[in-house]
Amino acid sequence: MDISNILDQIHLLPEQSKLELQNNISEIAFPKGHILLKANKIEFNIYFIKKGLVRAFIERDNEVTFWFGKEGETVISMKSYVEDQPGYENIELLEDCELYELKTENLRKLFHEDVHIANWGRKFAEKELIKTEERLISRQFKNASERYLELMKDHPEIIKRVQLGHIASYLGITQVSLSRIRAELK
Amino acid sequence: MDISNILDQIHLLPEQSKLELQNNISEIAFPKGHILLKANKIEFNIYFIKKGLVRAFIERDNEVTFWFGKEGETVISMKSYVEDQPGYENIELLEDCELYELKTENLRKLFHEDVHIANWGRKFAEKELIKTEERLISRQFKNASERYLELMKDHPEIIKRVQLGHIASYLGITQVSLSRIRAELK
DNA sequence: TAGATTTTTTATCATTTGTTAAATTTTTTC
DNA sequence: GAAAAAATTTAACAAATGATAAAAAATCTA
Numbered sequence: 001m002d003i004s005n006i007l008d009q010i011h012l013l014p015e016q017s018k019l020e021l022q023n024n025i026s027e028i029a030f031p032k033g034h035i036l037l038k039a040n041k042i043e044f045n046i047y048f049i050k051k052g053l054v055r056a057f058i059e060r061d062n063e064v065t066f067w068f069g070k071e072g073e074t075v076i077s078m079k080s081y082v083e084d085q086p087g088y089e090n091i092e093l094l095e096d097c098e099l100y101e102l103k104t105e106n107l108r109k110l111f112h113e114d115v116h117i118a119n120w121g122r123k124f125a126e127k128e129l130i131k132t133e134e135r136l137i138s139r140q141f142k143n144a145s146e147r148y149l150e151l152m153k154d155h156p157e158i159i160k161r162v163q164l165g166h167i168a169s170y171l172g173i174t175q176v177s178l179s180r181i182r183a184e185l186k
Numbered sequence: 187m188d189i190s191n192i193l194d195q196i197h198l199l200p201e202q203s204k205l206e207l208q209n210n211i212s213e214i215a216f217p218k219g220h221i222l223l224k225a226n227k228i229e230f231n232i233y234f235i236k237k238g239l240v241r242a243f244i245e246r247d248n249e250v251t252f253w254f255g256k257e258g259e260t261v262i263s264m265k266s267y268v269e270d271q272p273g274y275e276n277i278e279l280l281e282d283c284e285l286y287e288l289k290t291e292n293l294r295k296l297f298h299e300d301v302h303i304a305n306w307g308r309k310f311a312e313k314e315l316i317k318t319e320e321r322l323i324s325r326q327f328k329n330a331s332e333r334y335l336e337l338m339k340d341h342p343e344i345i346k347r348v349q350l351g352h353i354a355s356y357l358g359i360t361q362v363s364l365s366r367i368r369a370e371l372k
Numbered sequence: 373t374a375g376a377t378t379t380t381t382t383a384t385c386a387t388t389t390g391t392t393a394a395a396t397t398t399t400t401t402c
Numbered sequence: 403g404a405a406a407a408a409a410t411t412t413a414a415c416a417a418a419t420g421a422t423a424a425a426a427a428a429t430c431t432a
Contacts, residue, residue: 111308119297173390349378362381
C-alpha cells in the first residue's frame with residue numbers, strides 16, 4: 001500500500017500539508033525475522049507498512065504477542081511517541097517488509113506548525129484508541145473460542161499468514177488450547 | 187478537581203487557548219444512579235469529572251463494567267466522538283457527581299481553528315490510548331488475582347468506593363470468583 | 373433499632389483452560 | 403526427495419474459573 005493512501009486513510013489532508021508530511025518520509029526494507037523496534041529502548045522513528053506483516057510482542061517468562069500489523073498499518077512504540085519513555089514492545093517482522101520511515105522528531109515539529117497535521121495526528125491516535133478499546137471489550141466479553149471466531153471473521157488473512165503459537169498468545173491462551181478449540185470447530 | 191487543572195493535566199495550553207476552551211464548558215450536577223451516556227445512541231457532549239465516581243458498562247446477558255472514572259477524568263463515548271457512531275457504553279454515576287460539560291461540536295470547531303487546541307486533543311487521545319493499551323496487556327499477562335492486586339496497588343480508592351460485583355466484572359471474572367480470590371489473600 | 377434489602381462470602385460441582393509429553397504433520401534444507 | 407527441523411495436534415491430568423444455591427454480613431429504611 002502506497003504512502004499517499006496510508007496517510008489519507010488515517011485522515012484526509014490538504015495537498016500542501018500532505019506534501020510537507022511526505023517530504024519527511026523515506027522508504028526502507030528489512031528481511032523476515034528483523035527486530036524493528038526493541039523493548040526498553042526509546043524509539044525515534046515510526047513506520048508505515050507498505051508490504052509485509054509484523055507482530056508486537058513482550059518478553060517475560062514466555063513471549064506474548066499482542067498486536068499484528070499488515071499493509072497500511074502503523075508501527076509505533078506508543079510509550080516513546082507519547083511519553084518519550086522506553087516502550088514495552090518488540091516488533092518482529094513475520095515476513096520480508098517494505099516500510100515507510102518517519103522521524104518522530106520531525107512529525108512533532110509539523111504538529112506545531114500545521115493545524116491540519118495536528119488534527120491528522122489526533123485522528124491517528126483516536127482511531128488507534130477505538131481499535132484498542134474494541135479489543136479490550138472483546139477480551140472482557142468473549143471466551144477464547146469466540147475470540148478465535150471473531151479473528152477469523154475480521155482478519156482471516158492473519159490466520160493464514162501467522163503461525164498458531166503467535167495467534168494463541170494474541171488471543172490470550174496457550175497453543176495447545178487453541179489447537180483444541182480448532183479441533184472442536186471441525 | 188477544578189477544570190483548569192483537568193485541562194492542564196491533559197496538556198498545557200497557552201492562556202488564550204485555554205480561555206477559549208473554558209468558554210465552551212459549563213457545570214452540571216447529577217445524582218447517584220443517573221445514566222449520563224446511553225449505549226446505541228450518538229452522544230453530543232463530553233464531560234470532565236469535578237467530583238464523584240462513574241462506571242462504563244455494556245449490557246448483554248449480564249452487565250460488564252469496563253471502566254471507572256473519578257475526579258479529573260474524562261467521560262466520553264469514543265465512538266460518538268471519533269466516528270459519529272452510536273457507542274456501546276452506558277455511563278452510570280456511582281456517586282453524586284459534579285461535572286463539566288463540553289459540546290463535541292464546539293470542541294471540533296476549536297480543533298480546526300487553534301493549533302494548540304488541536305494538539306491538546308491529540309494528547310488527550312494519546313494518553314487515553316496508553317492507558318487502554320496497558321490494560322489490554324495486563325489482561326493478557328496476568329491472571330485474575332494478579333489483576334486484582336494490581337488494581338489494589340494502582341487504584342485503591344476504586345476498591346473502597348465501588349461494590350464488588352462491578353469490580354469483578356471490570357477484572358473479567360465473576361463476583362464469586364473475586365470473593366474466592368479475596369479469601370485466599372487473607 | 374428491627375426488619376427488609378442488598379452485598380458479600382462460602383460450598384459444591386461443572387466447565388474451561390493450563391501443563392507436560394508424545395505423536396503427527398508440515399516445512400525447510402541439503 | 404530424504405532427512406532434519408519446526409509447527410501442530412492429541413492425550414492425560416492439574417489448576418483456575420464459572421454456575422447455582424444457600425448462608426452470612428452489611429446497609430438501608432421506616
